[in-house]
Amino acid sequence: MAPSRPSQRPADHTPLAQAFFEKRENLLLFLAARTRCMATAEDLLQDLYLKVAALSADDGDVRAPSALLYRMAANLLVDHVRSTQRSSKRSADWRRETRASIGDEEVSSELAADEVVISRERVRLLAEAVAALPPQMGKAFRLHKLDGLSQKETAQAMGVSVKMIEQHIQAAVRQLSQRLRG
Amino acid sequence: MSNIAFEDDRDLAEASAWLVRLQREEVSEADGLEFEAWLDAAPGNRAAYEHVVSLWHEFESAAPQVQDELITLDRRETRRIVRGGGTRRWWLGAGGMAIAAGLAVAVLPGIVAQQATAETYATGKGERKRVTLADGSIVDLNAETKLSVTYGRNERKLELAEGEAIFDVTHDARRPFTVAAANRVVRVLGTQFDVRHRQGDLMVAVARGKVEVRPMTAAASGRAFTLTPGQKLNIASSGREELGAVDPQEAFSWRAGRLIYRGEPLANVVADLNRQYVEQIEISDPELGKMPITGVIVLDNQPAVVARLSLMLPIRSVPSDRGLLLLRK
Structure with missing residues (x-):
């Protein structure tokens, strides 16, 4: 699953590189909050490693390696989100468009290459969990997570503040994770 | 049920807070x-x-399927509520009929039970409504639409006085389902189709089954058409008839809060939008209104919709007395 650990290079001995390997799992989970899937988070982590390795031994000898790692990871996320925003927005529109056709029958929707095949039974469980959310919370979750609107767009669509949407999403995730545990 | 992986719900609450x-x-x-x-x-x-996180990613990858399943669940829910009889409906013209039925009860109870009653459903600006009829057929009403429904023993008669609706008809060979609009009758057995009647212009698009469109009376002008899935019939108020192909899902897209156009003049698109929002959009000159639009418009809020329009065409908007004025850029 994880890319094989790169062979020892001089940069691996810097405190920064050491910190990277110690905190690898934490950094992965940090990145995963903003990615579509774990594989993308792994890719970003690999990019992060390349940046760490590219630093010379002097640059890599920093006093607070953890803080620098998270700063670099946060910067990577900014670039990642910016680069995917345009394409994902289009694909969300596309998804919305093709999805309507699935509502009725005999429709062949093309699966994206990275799309995971998920069982009908599991889909039903996920949908029922969403349907069981309180109305406003469920609406926010559907618009944001399923329709692919940003939090800001969701807030505009529902006529409430972005802060409110964030609270709805957080509460929705909590309820869904409780219901769908194990 | 206890879970060994995480102590309690508090862990999940904190984890959710961190994710967000x-x-x-x-x-x-x-x-x-x-x-x-x-x-x-x-x-x-x-x-x-x-x-x-893994749940979040799962929703990401399964979003389209979950969305579809939710639409199915919503439908079932609607059916349950309507069958439960707890909902209040807007009855029109039923009062007189009820009195007549009451008088008849003692005499012919069997027939009275089958007595047709008319019900009228209406939507206002920006409103879309789903109605489940007594036979389980589902009708989605677009904005500014008025539909009356009369169910009798041998027929299911509907009249689309104005507006647009998608009909998902339960099969019942003994009781044909007809929709009257613009001096035409659309007749079906069990199918799914969209009828649009705006300012005298009629459009019928078929997704499933077979639909017949014929003049309301034999004497009336116009001929009969039989439409199959993927076909669309336009009859202009002038009487001009045009049979063409349609992607039914495009014609049905308004039901999911989207409008899909292929080369549609801006004026028509604006007319559709003006049924959805209170603030009315005007076009500065007729030439601009002829510019064709191709694309998907998601009906979330009006400023966003106008912003999307201005990406499709070289136009900009300024505030006006009634709402917005579209100008050439």
Whole structure:
């Protein structure tokens, strides 16, 4: 699953590189909050490693390696989100468009290459969990997570503040994770 | 049921809070360090967070399927509510009929039970409504639409006085389902189709089954058409008839809050939008109104919709007395 650990290079001995390997799992989970899937988070982590390795031994000898790692990871996320925003927005529109056709029958929707095949039974469980959310919370979750609107767009669509949407999403995730545990 | 992976719901609550916090636009190294401290603070935290993230990713990859399933669930829910009889409906013209029926009860109870009653459903600006009829057929009404429904023993008669609706008809060979609009009758057995009647212009698009469109009376002008899935018939108020192909899902897109156009003149698109929003859009000159639009318009809020329009065409908008005025850029 994880890319094989790169062979020892001089940069691996810097405190920064050491910190990277110690905190690898934490950094992965940090990145995963903003990615579509774990594989993308792994890719970003690999990019992060390349940046760490590219630093010379002097640059890599920093006093607070953890803080620098998270700063670099946060910067990577900014670039990642910016680069995917345009394409994902289009694909969300596309998804919305093709999805309507699935509502009725005999429709062949093309699966994206990275799309995971998920069982009908599991889909039903996920949908029922969403349907069981309180109305406003469920609406926010559907618009944001399923329709692919940003939090800001969701807030505009529902006529409430972005802060409110964030609270709805957080509460929705909590309820869904409780219901769908194990 | 207890779970060994995470101590309790509090872990999941905290994990959910972290997921959302890390998704904010401005995430700093301080957030990262605090997150790491929380992860390492208790083994349950990490397990809870992994669960929450994997669920989040699962919803991401299964979004279209979950969406479809939810639409099915919504439908079932609507049916349940309507069958439960607890909902209040807007009855029109039923009063007189009820009196007549009451008088007849003692005489011919069998027939009275089958007595047709008319019901009228209406939507206002920006309103869309789903109605489940007595036979389980489902009708989605677009904005500014008026539909009356009369169910009798041998027929299911509907009249679309104005507007647009998608009909998902339960099969019943003994009782044909007809929709009257613009001096035409659309007749079906069991199928799915869209009828649009605006300012005298009629459009019928078929997704499933077979639909017949014929003049309301034999004497009337116009001929009969039989439409099959993927076909669309336009009859202009002038009487001009035009049979063409349609992607039914495009014609049905308004039901999901989207409008899909292929080379549609801006004036028509604006007319559709003006049924959805209170603020009315005007076009500065007729030439501009002829410019064709191709694309998907998601009906979330009007400023966003106008912004999308201005990406499709070289136009800009300025506030006007009634709402917005579209100008050439």
